[in-house]
Amino acid sequence: MTNPQPLDRKPRVAIMGEFSAGKSTLSNLLLGRRILPEKVTATRLPPVWITEGEAPPERKALDGSLHPVSLEALEAVPLEETLFVQISCEAQVLEECDLIDFPGISDPNMPPEVWERMLEEVDCVLWCTHATQAWRQSEAAAWGLVPEMVRQRSLLLITRFDKLTTPLDKLRVQTRVARETEGQFVGVCPISLTQALDAEPESTAWETSGAQGFAAALEAIVTAARDGSTPAVQEPVPAAAAAGPAEHSAAAEPAAASQGTPQADSPQEVQPGRVMPRRVRPQGAKRTPRPDADLAALRRELLES
Numbered sequence: 001m002t003n004p005q006p007l008d009r010k011p012r013v014a015i016m017g018e019f020s021a022g023k024s025t026l027s028n029l030l031l032g033r034r035i036l037p038e039k040v041t042a043t044r045l046p047p048v049w050i051t052e053g054e055a056p057p058e059r060k061a062l063d064g065s066l067h068p069v070s071l072e073a074l075e076a077v078p079l080e081e082t083l084f085v086q087i088s089c090e091a092q093v094l095e096e097c098d099l100i101d102f103p104g105i106s107d108p109n110m111p112p113e114v115w116e117r118m119l120e121e122v123d124c125v126l127w128c129t130h131a132t133q134a135w136r137q138s139e140a141a142a143w144g145l146v147p148e149m150v151r152q153r154s155l156l157l158i159t160r161f162d163k164l165t166t167p168l169d170k171l172r173v174q175t176r177v178a179r180e181t182e183g184q185f186v187g188v189c190p191i192s193l194t195q196a197l198d199a200e201p202e203s204t205a206w207e208t209s210g211a212q213g214f215a216a217a218l219e220a221i222v223t224a225a226r227d228g229s230t231p232a233v234q235e236p237v238p239a240a241a242a243a244g245p246a247e248h249s250a251a252a253e254p255a256a257a258s259q260g261t262p263q264a265d266s267p268q269e270v271q272p273g274r275v276m277p278r279r280v281r282p283q284g285a286k287r288t289p290r291p292d293a294d295l296a297a298l299r300r301e302l303l304e305s
Contacts, residue, residue: 017128019104022159052094
């Protein structure tokens with residue numbers, strides 16, 4: 001396997017996952033606003049490449065030609081003839097990376113070639129999986145198409161984590177997903193994206209939504225992609241993500257510890273304040289509380305089962 005090299009451009013971060021896994025909400029969180037008109041549905045769109053700037057939107061055809069498009073008429077873009085649609089806007093995260101919003105995988109109305117042909121443009125992936133049906137076989141099959149070098153700089157987001165009603169359910173899902181995806185992602189991030197959107201910066205709600213840990217992990221993979229290094233995501237995610245303050249200490253061991261995160265001889269450390277979602281602010285490192293003895297024992301039992 002070829003070692004990653006430093007990039008001479010901004011890293012490209014793909015947002016991927018199945019339909020209704022939270023990809024659009026994640027994009028809103030990262031950009032600070034909705035980039036597409038309300039009436040436009042992602043089910044009929046090719047990949048949307050989002051870059052920094054004020055250039056008018058356009059689409060790139062498979063033959064390499066560029067064509068102007070209207071945001072209000074994106075659903076008329078011919079899928080079979082389009083590589084991607086490019087949209088420019090101003091957002092803090094775009095100062096450090098481009099975002100490529102992929103259509104949902106396993107959509108019977110979407111030929112897989114529409115998104116498969118864009119994989120070669122990607123440096124990192126934020127893969128969204130719905131907490132109540134996390135990491136389905138169709139997701140695992142699609143993830144197998146992603147180049148190994150990209151996997152080394154990718155995160156798995158367990159979205160809608162607040163839909164799991166008990167700390168035990170949260171722990172079981174996170175443990176199972178970490179076990180089934182071991183070695184395939186640099187970190188697993190449970191998160192409630194809607195709670196993150198509603199939370200105030202540096203608040204308890206922001207931290208328990210899972211956004212604080214996700215922000216640090218995102219910064220690590222983008223920095224690693226740019227520098228050609230191996231990301232070292234240090235405790236990127238509290239397992240208490242979206243659990244609420246009262247449940248925080250009951251489910252707080254990071255899933256990344258069971259992930260077998262790849263380590264380089266001199267891994268890239270997180271440097272706060274460079275790549276952040278809308279509400280993230282530079283802050284000192286905070287260690288997540290460890291679980292109590294009962295839940296720690298349960299976690300060991302689940303891992304061994």
